[in-house]
Amino acid sequence: MKRIGLFINGQSVPSETGKYFQVLNPATKEVVAEVAEGNEDDVNKAVSAAAAAFNQTEWAVNKDLRYRVLNRLAAILRESLPELVELESMMTGRPIREMKAQLSRLPEWYEYFASVAKTLEDAVPPFGGEFVNYTNRIPLGVVALVTPWNHPLLILTKKLAPALAAGNAVVVKPSENTPVTTYFLAELAQEAGVPAGILNVVQGYGAVVGKALTSHPSIEKVDITGGTETGRHVAAAAGYNLSKVSAELGGKASVLVLPDANLEEAVNGSAFAAFIAAGQTCVQGSRILVHESMYEDFIDKFIAKAKKLLMGDPKKFDTDIGPVISEKQYKQILSYIQIGQEEGAVLAFGGTAPEQDELANGYFITPAIFTQVTNSMRIAQEEIFGPVTCVMKYSSMEELISIANGTEMGLAMSIWTNNVRDAHWLANRLEAGIVWINDHHRIDPSSPWGGFKNSGIGLENSIQCYKDYTKTRNVIVNISRQHFDWFDGTTQEKRYS
Ligand code: TXE
Numbered sequence: 316m317k318r319i320g321l322f323i324n325g326q327s328v329p330s331e332t333g334k335y336f337q338v339l340n341p342a343t344k345e346v347v348a349e350v351a352e353g354n355e356d357d358v359n360k361a362v363s364a365a366a367a368a369f370n371q372t373e374w375a376v377n378k379d380l381r382y383r384v385l386n387r388l389a390a391i392l393r394e395s396l397p398e399l400v401e402l403e404s405m406m407t408g409r410p411i412r413e414m415k416a417q418l419s420r421l422p423e424w425y426e427y428f429a430s431v432a433k434t435l436e437d438a439v440p441p442f443g444g445e446f447v448n449y450t451n452r453i454p455l456g457v458v459a460l461v462t463p464w465n466h467p468l469l470i471l472t473k474k475l476a477p478a479l480a481a482g483n484a485v486v487v488k489p490s491e492n493t494p495v496t497t498y499f500l501a502e503l504a505q506e507a508g509v510p511a512g513i514l515n516v517v518q519g520y521g522a523v524v525g526k527a528l529t530s531h532p533s534i535e536k537v538d539i540t541g542g543t544e545t546g547r548h549v550a551a552a553a554g555y556n557l558s559k560v561s562a563e564l565g566g567k568a569s570v571l572v573l574p575d576a577n578l579e580e581a582v583n584g585s586a587f588a589a590f591i592a593a594g595q596t597c598v599q600g601s602r603i604l605v606h607e608s609m610y611e612d613f614i615d616k617f618i619a620k621a622k623k624l625l626m627g628d629p630k631k632f633d634t635d636i637g638p639v640i641s642e643k644q645y646k647q648i649l650s651y652i653q654i655g656q657e658e659g660a661v662l663a664f665g666g667t668a669p670e671q672d673e674l675a676n677g678y679f680i681t682p683a684i685f686t687q688v689t690n691s692m693r694i695a696q697e698e699i700f701g702p703v704t705c706v707m708k709y710s711s712m713e714e715l716i717s718i719a720n721g722t723e724m725g726l727a728m729s730i731w732t733n734n735v736r737d738a739h740w741l742a743n744r745l746e747a748g749i750v751w752i753n754d755h756h757r758i759d760p761s762s763p764w765g766g767f768k769n770s771g772i773g774l775e776n777s778i779q780c781y782k783d784y785t786k787t788r789n790v791i792v793n794i795s796r797q798h799f800d801w802f803d804g805t806t807q808e809k810r811y812s
Pocket of ligand 1: 489490526548563565
């Protein structure tokens with residue numbers, strides 16, 4: 316069995332306590348690896364190593380170095396994909412086909428942000444008078460990245476690529492459920508030329524390592540993806556330290572099917588929105604809003620589609636749906652399925668253990684479709700984070716907007732229509748940070764990703780995210796040949812501001 320250490324100052328080290336915790340495969344409950352369990356002392360060590368590397372290596376001040384190293388990392392990562400895909404699938408239980416599709420895009424993030432670092436121009440503000448003014452973007456210092464288990468490497472990469480490109484030193488706290496690939500990515504980064512100490516990984520539990528790291532006074536920015544409650548605690552600690560914070564939190568995404576939509580396309584899109592990753596994504600289509608004119612047909616076809624999804628061994632290439640991540644999530648999802656029925660919704664399909672004996676050991680739940688759902692029900696409002704979705708009926712555009720915006724979350728939504736005017740009209744009325752039209756889940760390093768309302772604060776991806784990993788030094792130069800003396804005794808009117 317593999318034993319994996321913490322990654323501090325470019326080296327694999329045991330934790331201060333010497334303790335290890337087990338990472339389980341949720342499809343089989345077999346142990347994937349034993350991982351060093353960090354604590355506050357390990358966090359302090361990692362933050363000190365990061366601060367020293369930030370101050371003593373060229374990383375923070377040499378953009379060309381960063382550009383070359385991050386492009387090299389992208390190339391090395393491409394070559395390492397088969398092993399990472401397999402490991403990530405074993406830790407998360409996500410089907411190998413999904414992980415391959417997702418991880419094969421990761422190198423693009425390092426390339427994109429390397430190019431942003433290389434090409435982004437600073438400003439020359441029109442200061443006026445005889446002054447030249449220019450700004451310099453400089454890295455923040457040591458930043459903390461806290462990541463979840465649903466897309467371990469993708470979510471890490473969305474934060475790490477801009478953080479490194481901007482010249483910061485990083486300490487990562489991966490999820491206790493899925494810490495293994497994060498460690499290997501750190502090794503690959505070192506191989507690519509990231510100096511020792513610039514990227515550190517401290518594995519362990521959220522309440523210990525996560526808390527110590529995100530409340531550490533030397534951390535200049537905390538970037539977390541996790542549950543909304545966790546986000547609130549982390550943001551409060553960051554607020555006390557006056558450090559920046561970016562938080563990608565819970566979601567309750569609506570899929571809006573307009574009356575003119577192509578039914579088959581809308582059904583396929585809704586299944587993709589709701590059931591990829593066994594529904595464990597922050598943008599999961601957990602509320603499918605269908606016009607009354609097609610509601611019954613939609614439900615029939617949607618159930619037929621869900622029936623065809625192959626639940627099984629994540630290692631097999633034809634598996635569509637794997638298990639959910641852990642016993643905690645499994646119980647949470649089943650309890651919501653019960654709550655939905657108690658609230659009066661109809662469980663029209665799924666929501667049970669699969670029939671296959673070979674899946675009995677894993678945390679498998681068949682895709683669940685609720686109908687007769689009203690917007691005030693808990694299953695329509697609270698993040699379930701599993702393969703459960705609610706289909707709701709609407710009759711007018713006003714009602715559609717009111718249901719879609721009628722949650723505390725505001726991460727993402729998708730609109731399905733061929734009517735270009737309605738698509739854009741509607742998109743501009745939705746309270747969500749991301750709106751897809753005739754698609755769902757699509758992502759690109761250049762395209763801002765972040766939530767409104769209780770779904771979080773700040774952005775991942777895009778030039779804006781890069782800028783958020785920097786601070787601005789503003790240089791104001793007096794180029795006048797006249798010597799300035801405010802107190803020259805003349806009382807002449809002069810500019811002093
Ligand atoms: O998340 P946590 P959990 C939602 C989803 C899920 C729920 C709980 O609804 O059902 O959250 O999942 C670290 N200080 N999302 O318990 O705990 C933790 O160790 C600092 C949505 O797994 O929020 C992990 O590394 N860090 C989401 C990370 O935070 C702390 C993805 C996220 O774990 C901490 C995951 C603390 N006090 C869950 N407590 C999305 N937006 O995609 C925990 N952590």
